Amino acid sequence: MxxxxxxxxxxxxxxxxxxxxxxxxxxxxxxxxxxxxxxxxxxxxxxxxxxxxxxxxxxxxxxxxxxLGGERSQSFAELHSFAQWARSKGHRVGGEVLGQRRRRAGPAELVRLGSPEVLEVLRLRTLEGEPVLLERTVYASWIAGAVEALPPDCVSVTQGLYESVGLVFAYGEHLIDAVAAGSEDARLLGVRRGSPLLRQRRVTTTQEGRPVEWSDDRYRAGSVAFSIRNSIGANPLTRLALS
Amino acid sequence: MxxxxxxxxxxxxxxxxxxxxxxxxxxxxxxxxxxxxxxxxxxxxxxxxxxxxxxxxxxxxxxxxxxLGGERSQSFAELHSFAQWARSKGHRVGGEVLGQRRRRAGPAELVRLGSPEVLEVLRLRTLEGEPVLLERTVYASWIAGAVEALPPDCVSVTQGLYESVGLVFAYGEHLIDAVAAGSEDARLLGVRRGSPLLRQRRVTTTQEGRPVEWSDDRYRAGSVAFSIRNSIGANPLTRLALS
DNA sequence: GGTCTGGCCTTGTTTGTACAAGTTCCCCTA
DNA sequence: TAGGGGAACTTGTACAAACAAGGCCAGACC
Incomplete structure (x- = not known):
């Protein structure tokens, strides 16, 4: 800098x-x-x-x-890491690991991560004490050990992995849509089944382009929004038709 | 080019x-x-x-x-104009104006558009004949006449305004979140009340930075998603805490 | 065999120059 | 007074050169 x-x-x-x-x-x-x-x-x-x-x-x-505008976004980390974003905005952030297990990769995961075995982690994140985000993350096997070694109350996985093994998340691809809360989503986030959730699915890779994680993050409606500025000639966001 | x-x-x-x-x-x-x-x-x-x-x-x-990746997005128009995006992807797109009236601007609209009087338009857009998007758009008064002059079955407002008065949409700010369908949303989109919708609110301005429109677009869940690629050091998308 | 170092390769930063292309605005003219 | 013409200004594109900073690899060394 x-x-x-x-x-x-x-x-x-x-x-x-x-x-x-x-x-x-x-x-x-x-x-x-x-x-x-x-x-x-x-x-x-x-x-x-x-x-x-x-x-x-x-x-x-x-x-x-x-x-054109006032305040602006800063870092890649802000979009990638919930904890880093929340802290930079002055929010009180918490979280806990609800479940964690190794299993064989499904076909979609194999394509995205290129790893036959994966580590699946379920995390609940809170903002000001309120549960707002449910993360279902699948890690490639080569990094699974480092993830398991993180303390269960580790607030920022991104930062934890950087400090423990020097891993840097460098590139990400994100898919944003809306879904209805399933029964597990509803129970953990404290909303009614079928209520709207903002879903962010993402693949993250290292600087070398090697996939690290594939995650399905669901935000309680009304808690978080995504913001983007674009201009003619510079447009990173795209719509995608589903199905 | x-x-x-x-x-x-x-x-x-x-x-x-x-x-x-x-x-x-x-x-x-x-x-x-x-x-x-x-x-x-x-x-x-x-x-x-x-x-x-x-x-x-x-x-x-x-x-x-x-x-890093394969296919990619192209134009600003693709994100801004539903019709142009859909056509570029080979979808069959339709739409109709359900209501249109001039009224005084609310305080939030006054701030965003800087216009004491506005034109409010309600549009329903279809993809392959299925209703997928409900647009509630508010136009600044200086462009309202040109919008009213568009044919009611005009598929692309963006293109229509360009052809009629040479208006170019150049910059946009977008806010993306999830909401539950209200009764009007539900009736028009053909979903149950309370079911999840993907909401995109946006302000669009001209090349000179003058605000043109403020819109609340709601997509039926499962019909459309937003996609973004980012990298460390180049990150246009941000999260925002609501309330 | 493993590790370390040094050189080479590649990208990042900065300066300088020149011309092309589009905007703005004033002045002159009809 | 309204409109056109044009000069001055501003951003966009392209080239050339030099050094800085970091990655990569092979050869040397322990």
């Missing part, structure tokens, strides 16, 4: 959040910024590209960049 | 999709690609940055880039 363009991006982001550049206003031109920071125009371009990727500013050829 | 780096990105994307670079394999180095396309290294970097943003490839300093 010592890169020049990241420092400039951070400074501009702070200015935007502080209201120096209000929503709807124009950002200084690249030339002005380059002069202000004594940096080359390319470096400034990299900095504002970061802000554009975050959805903070929009840009069009020929016109000044426009400030 | 005549830019050099876009052409290179398109060619590499095609190669990946065609299996020339299988998932998990290494992409040629920047130097090799630069030589192959007789382009500067910077141009090649821009091209692979596009693929990285799409989640197709991952990269780490020091190591060759890795191919």
């Amino acid at each position: 010592a890169a020049r363009y990241e420092l400039i991006a951070a400074e501009l982001r702070d200015e935007i959040l502080a209201g120096v550049h209000p929503v709807g206003s124009q950002l200084p031109s690249e030339a002005e910024l380059a002069a202000r920071y004594s940096a080359a125009r390319g470096t400034v371009r990299q900095a504002v590209a970061v802000l554009a990727a975050e959805g903070l500013v929009g840009s069009r050829q020929g016109a000044r960049r426009i400030v | 005549a830019a050099r780096y876009e052409l290179i990105a398109a060619e590499l994307r095609d190669e990946i999709l065609a299996g020339v670079h299988p998932v998990g394999s290494q992409l040629p180095s920047e130097a090799e690609l630069a030589a192959r396309y007789s382009a500067a290294r910077g141009t090649v970097r821009q091209a692979v940055a596009v693929l990285a943003a799409e989640g197709l490839v991952g990269s780490r300093q020091g190591a060759r880039r890795i191919v």
